[in-house]
Amino acid sequence: MLVVGVCSLKGGVGKTSVTLGLASAALERGLRTLVVDLDPQGDSTMALGTVAGQGDVSTVLDAPSPQAVTAATAPSSWAEDGLDVLVGSERSVLHDRIDDSDVHRLRDALSWVSGYDLVLIDCPPSLGGLTRTGLAACDRAVVVTEPGLFAVMAVGRAMRTIDELRRGPAPSLQPLGIVVNRVRARSVEQAYRLQELQTLYGPLVLTPSVPERAALQQAQGAAQPVHVWPGAAAAELADVFDQLLDRALRAPRR
Template sequence: MQTVAVLSLKGGVGKTTVVLGLASAALRRGARTLVVDLDPQCNATQTLDPDETEATLADVLENPTASVLKAAIAPSSWDGEVDVMVGSEELETLNEPDPGARRLEKLGRALAELRHLLADGELPYQLVLMDCPPSLGRLTRSALVAAQGALLVTEPTMYAVAGAQRAFEAVENTRDEHNANLVALGVVVNKVRTHSYEHQFRIQELRESFGRLVMPVALPDRLAVQQAQGACMPIHQWQTPGAREVSLAFNLLLARVLRTGSRGRHNAVTWPTDEAEAVTE
């Protein structure tokens, strides 16, 4: 089971879109996936559209036992392969700026419990994707403490690039203080317009800051993303040229996330530059 926190410290850049796109690509590959919705806005839960549950992630963060965990997880309306640990507005009240180590570790304890259930043949997930809110309080930090990999999302704009740099510092700090095994999987550049000089400039700036951590697979700005989300459908099932383009990018991104994550932190930035360039800028 591979666990990935998807974060940026800026809202609206595409964290939820990346989580949903990777879940959609995983569905296509037949990899059982759990989306953990840490954002009090609950956008991932909305698009995955599960039936009502008896508990939510807010309960799990208070009491990470197997029974609470199971009560907070439901199948998505997409397919049996993608489940969701449902978000809740209540998460906002749990997003303390300085929660202390014990509270920061509760999500990690919940994922450890999930691994036990996996070993017992229950809840057989290959991938856990954590959708973070755009702040560095307890929720995002819990995800970094619990995850094996951190995937940063940014747009090619000035403020978003600054947000990605702060998010990367948060990853480094969490690795130093709480989670020595945390791997920076890379920086995904989203909403790219191919012919925009400004976007090319910002992508170059990102490469100067992050080097090879910038994913060679950029996600193009396509209306299909919003249409599929609004229809509560995986992007891979949205049959338009724009959706196909974005889906292909997510397939490549998922392959990289799985490959980099399984290699461990020392090789985290040494990707081969083979398949993806066709979809880049």
Template sequence: MLVLGVCSLKGGVGKTSVTLGLASAALARGVRTLVIDLDPQGDATMALAVDDAGGTGADVASVLADPRASVVERAIAPSGWADDGLDVMRGSARSAAHDGPGSDADLDGLAFALSFVGDYELVLLDCPPSLGNLTRAGLTACDRAVVVTEPGLFSVMAVGRAMRTIDELRRGPAPALQPLGVVVNRVRGRSTEQAFRLEELRSLYGPLILTPFVPERAALQQAQGAARGVHTWPGEPAAALADVFDDLLDRALRAPRTT
């Protein structure tokens, strides 16, 4: 099971959209996947069309508070995107209560909880867009992490902070954690400013800049707004986006892992 954290230390760069694009690629390929919605905004849970009519009362905040097998089981629900193959550990605004400062010992709860999840090949962990205890706990549970950015000044600066956080965790509570790389989102083909920032990213991070870039296309927001994966959305722009996420998923699944 590969546990892949999707993070950004700047909001608004499309971190959850990238998580959903990877989930769509995994579902289309038949890779059994669990999405953990660690962001208190709960956008991934909503976009994945989780039906909570059963009312188990458990969510990711419950797991953080009490990471037992029975709680983990109740916190996971099927995605509405498909009958099988894609599940969600429900997000919750209540998880914000776990975002305060804590010791390294407090970071291990989610990693422990993952030992109780079902038979998944891939876990996608959508972290909050901030450097709090939730993000640190999420990354501590991961094998690999991708940092999502867009080619703008402040977003590029946030990549450095995220990479330093990953390195800090590697030297402490998460020695197996490795950066998979940087996903550049919302790229426009004819922007001089973006071209400058892309070159800046390449000069700073070299092979850690993952390709292909994710182009800015309305189809991605349209599919997610309709609670569907981009692989099932009609039209050539959606098909092109699906190809991008297929390639990024390939990169993630091929990455060697420390055991």
């Protein structure tokens, strides 16, 4: 299975929205998918309409085991079958202080997972133990940003973190690329920042970018995949996430 981490070192850029868009595209394609909600805010768990069971991602990180993973995994209300969630928990913040000697815990837990084509890890919007734990479990990492000054600066920190993990506890980790979210076609400032990203990172800037459309938030607020949300804007977004998923699936699988 392919394990993709979705990360950002700046909050508010739509990291969870990108995770959910990719999950929607995977569901539409018939790929069995597991979303791992590492963000203590638990937004992916809520938007995917998941009801917590006997465990959550925090209990998995406390003591990884097949039983802990099973207890922490619950189906999404988006579909009758094919999309599950490793349930998020505010308690996962307790693991944000772990050092690299324990960064393998999620990777170990996912080694007991089977039957999925794709795993999407929604990392916290910070550079701490949780994010490093999430990325260390991945084959590929997606860095989400928006075309603004501070968000672009955070991309550099994220890319350095990925490179550091590759040289240390996660030698198989590779950057998939940078997803630029909430793009407004007529913004001069955004056009400048997009050009800046292209200059700095070249082909790592994934295309197409994700346009700013209210349909994305509307679908998430209704706990529905964007691929089934009505309207031209939702169809445009669905096509974007389909193309981004294509790029991810071209990465080598475990």
